[in-house]
Amino acid sequence: MPSETRSAGGDTRTFLGAIMRNPFELGAIAPSSKAVARLAASIVPDTHDAVVVELGAGGGVISDAIRERLPPGGRQLAVELNDDMVRHLRHSRPWLEVAAGDAADLGKVLGRAGVAQADAVISSLPWTLFDEQRQKSILDEVSATLVQGGRFSTVITLSAMPSRRFRRFRGLLEHTFTGVGTMGPVWLNVPPALVFTASRSRPGSKG
Numbered sequence: 005m006p007s008e009t010r011s012a013g014g015d016t017r018t019f020l021g022a023i024m025r026n027p028f029e030l031g032a033i034a035p036s037s038k039a040v041a042r043l044a045a046s047i048v049p050d051t052h053d054a055v056v057v058e059l060g061a062g063g064g065v066i067s068d069a070i071r072e073r074l075p076p077g078g079r080q081l082a083v084e085l086n087d088d089m090v091r092h093l094r095h096s097r098p099w100l101e102v103a104a105g106d107a108a109d110l111g112k113v114l115g116r117a118g119v120a121q122a123d124a125v126i127s128s129l130p131w132t133l134f135d136e137q138r139q140k141s142i143l144d145e146v147s148a149t150l151v152q153g154g155r156f157s158t159v160i161t162l163s164a165m166p167s168r169r170f171r172r173f174r175g176l177l178e179h180t181f182t183g184v185g186t187m188g189p190v191w192l193n194v195p196p197a198l199v200f201t202a203s204r205s206r207p208g209s210k211g
């Protein structure tokens with residue numbers, strides 16, 4: 005179905021169905037709002053050959069925001085673990101390159117798609133469902149994937165922020181990247197959310 009005729013209701017129905025079947029993989033009570041999606045996608049470079057990778061594309065709302073910003077000639081890949089969401093993305097967004105797989109194996113997943121490095125990585129992964137080892141593995145994979153100076157953004161709901169797992173994630177983010185900052189909050193998101201942004205460290209400058 006062309007993106008122009010695709011229904012946002014269909015995205016939400018598929019996403020909510022997947023949440024009911026597997027809440028601990030989806031890690032959300034609703035898809036991100038368009039406002040959060042636009043903030044997360046604001047790190048997409050304006051160069052014509054940019055490679056942008058999305059982690060945890062779900063129903064595709066952030067994929068749409070990335071597509072809106074990516075200049076012609078760019079390449080956009082969505083990495084998604086959940087089979088239902090992979091099928092939904094492939095059906096609803098035939099223009100999107102969907103790589104089925106785990107963000108913890110990002111290098112291998114991208115390698116199978118013929119991608120060595122990315123200019124930006126955009127995530128809405130449920131970080132506070134992951135233990136510290138898994139958080140670290142994924143952030144290390146993201147760092148190894150980004151070009152020097154490449155940007156990373158990730159959606160974090162305010163409701164997740166008081167948890168110990170979020171504090172560990174925040175520490176790992178500071179350790180792995182430079183220039184960690186935030187955008188938002190977007191109060192009308194369900195639940196309200198911030199977007200964290202960071203850049204790939206210079207080689208040897210950190211962990």
Ligand SMILES: C[S@@+](CC[C@H](N)C(=O)[O-])C[C@H]1O[C@@H](n2cnc3c(N)ncnc32)[C@H](O)[C@@H]1O
Pocket residue numbers: 029030031032034035036059060061062063064065066083084085086089105106107108128129130
């Ligand atoms: C919170 S939802 C976000 C969905 C959508 N991007 C949005 O913003 O509405 C998290 C998504 O990440 C996916 N996911 C969870 N763990 C993952 C992993 N290790 N690798 C890739 N995708 C993962 C889930 O299946 C789900 O689609």
